[in-house]
Amino acid sequence: MGAANTYHHGNLREALLEAGAKLIEEKGIADVSLRAVAKAAGVSHTAPYRHFNDKNAMLRGIAVTGFRLLGQRLGQAVELHPGDPGQQLTAAGVAYVELAIEHPRLHNLMFGGVLADDSVDDALEETSNHAFRGLADIIARGQRAGVFREGDTDELALTAWSVVHGFAMLASTGSLDHRAASREAKLALARRIADSLLIGLATR
Amino acid sequence: MGAANTYHHGNLREALLEAGAKLIEEKGIADVSLRAVAKAAGVSHTAPYRHFNDKNAMLRGIAVTGFRLLGQRLGQAVELHPGDPGQQLTAAGVAYVELAIEHPRLHNLMFGGVLADDSVDDALEETSNHAFRGLADIIARGQRAGVFREGDTDELALTAWSVVHGFAMLASTGSLDHRAASREAKLALARRIADSLLIGLATR
DNA sequence: ACATTTTGTTGACGTTGTCAACATTTTTTT
DNA sequence: AAAAAAATGTTGACAACGTCAACAAAATGT
Known part of the structure; x- marks a missing residue:
């Protein structure tokens, strides 16, 4: 050795x-x-x-490291606001967007569909599922605490995931440089949009 | 000739x-x-x-046709519900998702970031802006009608765009085949998520 | 010690995007 | 109507790419 x-x-x-x-x-x-x-x-x-079996397998390996990083960030966001699912959700959303802004090409690799047509990769699927489950857990706790409305937990999580994912995509591809050029402006925008989301998920 | x-x-x-x-x-x-x-x-x-100057220029040309198609679909969704911005927004969102499900690879070309690093293409930018503005117009009318809450119109539009875009991305990459495999199930899910969005945008 | 497995290199192949040089058709100018 | 110019197509070449087969060296197991 x-x-x-x-x-x-x-x-x-x-x-x-x-x-x-x-x-x-x-x-x-x-x-x-x-x-x-x-x-x-x-x-x-x-x-x-x-x-690696081929080039795409190597790319998937890199994507996995991205998903691991994402999972860590989501975990940190949760720990920052113990007992407050609303704040946790906002923080998680912002963290997600932050990662997409910091590493736009990695984000693009993870979600841009380059790997979409590949045969399923166990490690990739597991890490990406893990990241999603982190989000679903926040929702579940919020429902139990009575701050999020009832209903299929995964469906609410999917809603949240969609907002955040869509915004992150727009942020990382530069699609909203017209409206918010700087990193700070984008994050502020992300925070306000996360709040809009929160209203949609809250108990009426 | x-x-x-x-x-x-x-x-x-x-x-x-x-x-x-x-x-x-x-x-x-x-x-x-x-x-x-x-x-x-x-x-x-x-x-x-x-x-075309190079391969990517040709791909951008194809993407433009996709954005034109998207603009048409959004226009049709609006016409289906005259005078009802809430219904218009839902219909536009569903139409967007429908397009992504019908033509996943075209959607991937339009939003997957393959063209993101290219020098700006006038035709591409114009058609994609046009599609976004269709959405913003729905929001603006809804605000005037008092069914959507006050605030920066483009920002609300961005929120709506994010939700729909994020969900469409998940739908077109097969990421939610676990939860909703069939086309109908996906569209039903899209409709419910659009309703969640509506609550977030509504006047309280 | 030796045999096997793992991990690396070299060299080759077909495919790709792109360029330069040339050919044909259409359009413009005279 | 003839000649010049521009637009639009073809052929052939090139370097770079992903991948495979054959070989070489190091690590590991017996």
Whole structure:
């Protein structure tokens, strides 16, 4: 288990994910090739095939790290407002939007549909489901506390997810640079929209 | 201005847009090459360059046709419920989702971010703005009629756009096939979510 | 120690987007 | 009506890409 070898990398899988994420952040998904990622990681152009079945499998690996990051952020948002599901929901929504603004190309990889036509990836599905369940849990607690209206929990969660996801998409693609150019303006807008959502979910 | 020529096509630009849209519908954006589109239109592999600067310019042309279609559908939704902004908004939202379900890959081209990093395209920007303005007009009329609450019209429109856009994205990528597999189930879900939205926008 | 498995490299292949050079048709100018 | 110009198409080439097969080195198990 040496450390200074040149032939065997030691941790190439992670290195590729890292290099790939960095390149995507810089140049966008469309302009990142498998070969460029391999080169950035310091290996030959086919070395990635020892760790991923094909290019899309590597992209899915990067998307998974994005979903893990998202899950963490949502968790932090919840912890910031213990016992207050309304605030938790707003904070989670803002956190989601924040991530999309900070890492627009990663967000695009996660939700832009590049991977949509692929055969299902277990790790990807699990991490993305986990992120969604974090949201559904907030809703469920809010319903029990009587601040959110009754009804199918997952459906309310889906509503919230839709708002946040739609806004994040608009924010990350620059579609609303006319209305809100700066990062702060976008987040303020996100907060107000999250409040609109809250009204729709509240008990009347 | 003959009709049966073989060398000059006569209307190649439109033919390419049509063939491209069809191929994308069948195979997805990632699996459609410029050359395949040219072949489907019956011309050589570089003929498209007389009508589009590059591949992405052609894709933007196809996206424009999608935005035009969207604008038409939104217009029809409005006409179906004259004088009732609430119903108009719901119908517009459902129409939007319907389009995304019917043509998921076209929707993906329009909103998936493949074209996001391109230099701005006038025709694309205009048609997409037009679609958004249709929505904003519904909101404005609803505010004047007193059924939607006061406030920045564009911001309310943005909220509505976010919900619908987010849900459409989830619907078109198959992310909610667990909860609602059939087309009808998805549309019913969309209708209920649009109603949630309505509550958030209504005057209290 | 040796055999096996894992992990890396080299070299090749067909496909892709794009460019330069050339051909044909249409339009404009004279 | 003839010539010049512009528009629109084709052919052939190129480098870059994803992927595969064959080989090489290191790590691991016996």
